[in-house]
Amino acid sequence: MTPSQFRATHTDITTWSSADIESYEHLVEGTDPGIARAAASGxxxxxxxxxxxxxxxxxxxxxxxxxxxxxxxxx
Known part of the structure; x- marks a missing residue:
């Protein structure tokens, strides 16, 4: 699932649970090359x-x- 697909499925961010937010953060971190580069390099x-x-x-x-x-x- 991509971040866009997650947002389409979960619609209004103001109704997201903390687990939804955590899941979304992991999706973004996994698909953003800048975040991946930062994590890999410290x-x-x-x-x-x-x-x-x-x-x-x-x-x-x-x-x-x-x-x-x-x-x-x-x-």
Missing amino acids: MHIVGRHAVGAEVIVDYALRTELPGLPPRPLAA
């Missing part, structure tokens, strides 16, 4: 902007984002 998306018809995704490392604590080390 980067964070800090913004998006358009240049003509192209959407540009702006990334930053966690260490470049003021106020965020360091990521805990994996066990």
